[in-house]
Amino acid sequence: MADSKIILITGANTGIGFEVVKALYSADKPYTVLVGSRTASKAQDAISAIQTEFPSSTNQLVPLVVDIESDESIQKAHDEVASKFGKLDALVNNAGAQFDRDITSGALTEREAWNKAWNVNTAGTQVTTTTFTPLLLKSGDPRILFVTSGASSLNNTVHRKLRMDHSPDAGWPKTGISVTSYRSAKTGLNMLMREWDRLLKNDGVKVWAVSPGLLATGLGGSVQAMKAMGAEDASVAGPFFRAILEGERDGDVGRVVTRAGVQEW
Incomplete structure (x- = not known):
């Protein structure tokens, strides 16, 4: 579709990225969604599942192999998008990972876990x-979304849902849940957003x-473990991201946005 918005979502075969793809594919506005994944098979599996769920959609889903840990993979993905579409209307930087439990x-x-985070x-x-910025600059309405976390806020380092609402007892080693490398990397991502x-x-x-x-x-670790911590179903992310891509949060450009408003730094 010539008038469709071309949206690239990294890490789109599962989790939040998968839900955003679903929300765009089922929308009544024209979208071509590039389903970014580290492997072609995982991208295609995600596409097949979504197309089965929404058989009447006229939007397009296109698999795109992109591993953001590999410069070669990123460049190859760029070249493929440039060749097929010549531009990009939005980049949703969704791919991310948490490695703190691998330390435990x-x-x-x-050091390995922190470097990977x-x-x-x-x-x-x-x-x-x-x-991908040169392709975004060819769009009439370019957008970049960086997926961060409530755990990234410097103002609210006490995070009750992550069970980090108190300081541990004196002594060493400390026990309990710690996602310090993940939280620090996402705080860094917030500054990265500010710079862009x-x-x-x-x-x-x-x-x-x-x-x-x-x-x-x-x-x-698992969907069940997250639900046990009070996590909501990931499906709520889809409409939220689509609303941002469709202009509903244009008044909050340059900020960390939540479904309820703006997250404090």
């Missing part, structure tokens, strides 16, 4: 945004960080 299990050393959530997102808002303001690019709330995805 011994699967990763502390920043590589995926911040550095990989930065490289992806840099690579500054850099692209005069190019007419609208930029946000989006804090969708504590949702039941595989990020915390």
